[in-house]
Amino acid sequence: MGNPNFMNGVPELLVLRLLSRQEMYGYELVQAISLSTGNAISLGEGVVYPVLHALEEQGALKSRRKPVGGRIRVYYSVTAKGTKRLTGLAAEWNRIAGALNLSTLEARHVPTAT
Amino acid sequence: MSRLQLDALRERLLVAGVAPRHVRRYLGELRHHFDDLLRAETGNGLSGEAAMRAARARLGSDESLANAMLAKPGARSMTARYPWLVFGLLPPLALIVGFALVVIATQQVAINGGAYIPRQGFVAPAPIWLVWFLQGTMLAINFLVVPLLGVLLAWVAQRQRMKLLWPALGMALLLVLHVHGIFRMDAQGRIGRGFSTIIPLPGLFGSVRFYWPVFLAQAALLCLPLAWLWRARSKATQ
Numbered sequence: 450m451g452n453p454n455f456m457n458g459v460p461e462l463l464v465l466r467l468l469s470r471q472e473m474y475g476y477e478l479v480q481a482i483s484l485s486t487g488n489a490i491s492l493g494e495g496v497v498y499p500v501l502h503a504l505e506e507q508g509a510l511k512s513r514r515k516p517v518g519g520r521i522r523v524y525y526s527v528t529a530k531g532t533k534r535l536t537g538l539a540a541e542w543n544r545i546a547g548a549l550n551l552s553t554l555e556a557r558h559v560p561t562a563t
Numbered sequence: 564m565s566r567l568q569l570d571a572l573r574e575r576l577l578v579a580g581v582a583p584r585h586v587r588r589y590l591g592e593l594r595h596h597f598d599d600l601l602r603a604e605t606g607n608g609l610s611g612e613a614a615m616r617a618a619r620a621r622l623g624s625d626e627s628l629a630n631a632m633l634a635k636p637g638a639r640s641m642t643a644r645y646p647w648l649v650f651g652l653l654p655p656l657a658l659i660v661g662f663a664l665v666v667i668a669t670q671q672v673a674i675n676g677g678a679y680i681p682r683q684g685f686v687a688p689a690p691i692w693l694v695w696f697l698q699g700t701m702l703a704i705n706f707l708v709v710p711l712l713g714v715l716l717a718w719v720a721q722r723q724r725m726k727l728l729w730p731a732l733g734m735a736l737l738l739v740l741h742v743h744g745i746f747r748m749d750a751q752g753r754i755g756r757g758f759s760t761i762i763p764l765p766g767l768f769g770s771v772r773f774y775w776p777v778f779l780a781q782a783a784l785l786c787l788p789l790a791w792l793w794r795a796r797s798k799a800t801q
Contacts, residue, residue, distance in 0.1 A: 475592055476599040493623020494600070495593045496631035502585065503635045523592060 458538055460492075460500045465509065465527055465535040472513075472526035475501065501525055509534050567597040572625045577724040579633055580643025589632055597622050642723045649719065650733035654712055658742045662704065662758045665744070669700055669756065688752025697756050701744035705777055709737060710784035717788035721795060730792060734785045743777045 467473065467481045478501075479494045504510040509531030514521050527535065569590050576586045600618035609617055622628070632638055642649045673679035678686050678693045685693070713734050720730040747755040759774075 474595075476596050479596075493627040493631075494621050495596060495623040495628045498589055498592050498596075499631045499635040499638070502588065503637075506637060520595065520598075522595065 458542070460497070461504060461509075462535070462538045462542060464497070464500055464504065465531055465538065468510065468525055469527045469532060469535055472524045474522040474524050478525070504531065507534075567594050567619070567622075569593060572628055574724065575625065575629050576632055577722075579629070580639040580723070581632055582638065582640035582643075583722050585632070585635075585638050593622065593628065640723055642719055642725065646725060646729045650716060650725075650729040651736060654716060654733045655736055655740050655742065658709070658712060658737060658740075661708065662742055662744065665700060665704060666756075666758060669697060672696065685754050687754075689748065689754045694748065694754065697746050697754065701746045701756065704744045706780060706784065709743075709781050710787070712737060713785040714788045717792045721792055727789075727792060727796065731789060734789060738778065738782055738785060741774075741778055743774060743781070745774075 463482050463486070464478065467478060467485065473481060475497055476494075479497050482497075501510060501512075505512055505525070507530075508528060510525050511528050512523050512525050515524050516522075572593075573586055573590055576589070577583065597618055600621050601614055604614040604617045604621075623631075670679060673685065673693055674681065676690070676693065678690050680686065713730075716730040716733045719725075720727070741759070743759060745755075745757050745759055
C-alpha cells in the first residue's frame with residue numbers, strides 16, 4: 450500500500466466487498482484481495498486482522514469459530530450494517546474515481562499555448 | 564503448534580497500551596495465518612528455513628504489524644488510558660464498598676442467628692459462634708482481602724506492562740487510607756464491630772483510628788506482590 454492517507458478506506462472497502470460474497474477466514478481473504486486486485490495492492494498479510502477486528506467491533510462484520518482439520522479457524526461475514534457501510538463506501542469511491550477520470554480526460558484536452 | 568515467534572510484537576503492543584485480549588486474539592490469528600503461509604510456501608517448493616523466511620516476509624514486519632494494530636481505534640485498554648482511575652481511584656473505592664457490604668452481610672448473619680436485634684444491637688453476652696465468625700471475618704478482610712487487592716493490582720500492571728509506579732501508588736493509597744475492620748468485646752460479652760479509615764465516613768464506619776499493628780502487617784503483605792512484580796520485570800529484562 451502506498452500513501453496511507455490516500456488509501457484510507459480502501460482496505461475496508463475491499464474486505465467488505467469480498468466478504469459480502471461469502472464468509473472467509475483471514476488467510477483466504479488476503480488471497481482473495483491479491484487475486485481481485487491483480488496484486489496491485491500488496492500489504493503485509495497480517496495487517497488485515499486489525500481491519501477485520503475494527504469492522505467487527507463497529508458491527509459491520511461478525512465472526513464465528515469453526516473447527517477445520519483439527520484447527521479452529523475464525524470465519525468473518527458481513528452484517529446488515531456492513532452491507533450498508535459497503536454501499537456508502539462504494540458510492541464514495543465511485544464518485545472519487547469518476548472525478549479522477551474526468552480530470553484526466555480534461556488534462557488531455559487542454560490546448561497548449563504556442 | 565506454530566513456530567512463529569511473536570514475543571517482541573506482543574511486548575511492543577502491550578507496552579503501547581493495547582488491551583491484552585486484543586493482543587491475544589491478534590497474535591493467535593497471526594500464528595494461524597503464518598501456518599497457512601508456511602504450508603503454501605512449502606507447496607511452492609520451498610523447504611525448511613527458506614519457507615519460514617518467505618512466510619514471515621509475507622506476513623509483514625513486526626513494525627508494520629504493530630502499526631496496523633496501534634492505528635485501530637479502541638485498541639488501547641482502560642488500564643492504559645486511565646491508569647490513575649484503575650490504580651488510584653478504584654482500589655480504595657472497591658475496598659470501602661466491599662467493607663460496607665461485609666458489614667451488611669455479617670449483620671444479616673447475626674440477625675438470622677438471633678444474635679442481633681435490629682435497632683438494639685448485638686445480644687449480650689454474644690454467642691461464641693458469633694464471636695468466632697466476626698473475628699474470622701475481620702482477620703480475613705484485614706489480612707487476606709487487602710493483600711489480595713494488592714495481588715490484583717500487580718497482576719493488572721503486569722498484564723499491561725505498566726510501570727511499577729502505578730501498582731505501587733495503588734498499594735500505597737490502600738495503606739495510607741488504612742481501611743480496616745475492627746472487632747471488640749467487653750467484659751460483659753457485648754461485642755462491637757465496625758470499620759475504620761483515616762477518612763471520616765459517616766454510617767457504617769466507626770471513628771477514625773490508626774492501628775499500627777494492622778498497618779504494618781498490611782504493608783508487609785502488600786510488599787509481596789510488588790516484590791514479585793519487580794522480580795518478574797528484572798527477569799524479563801535479563
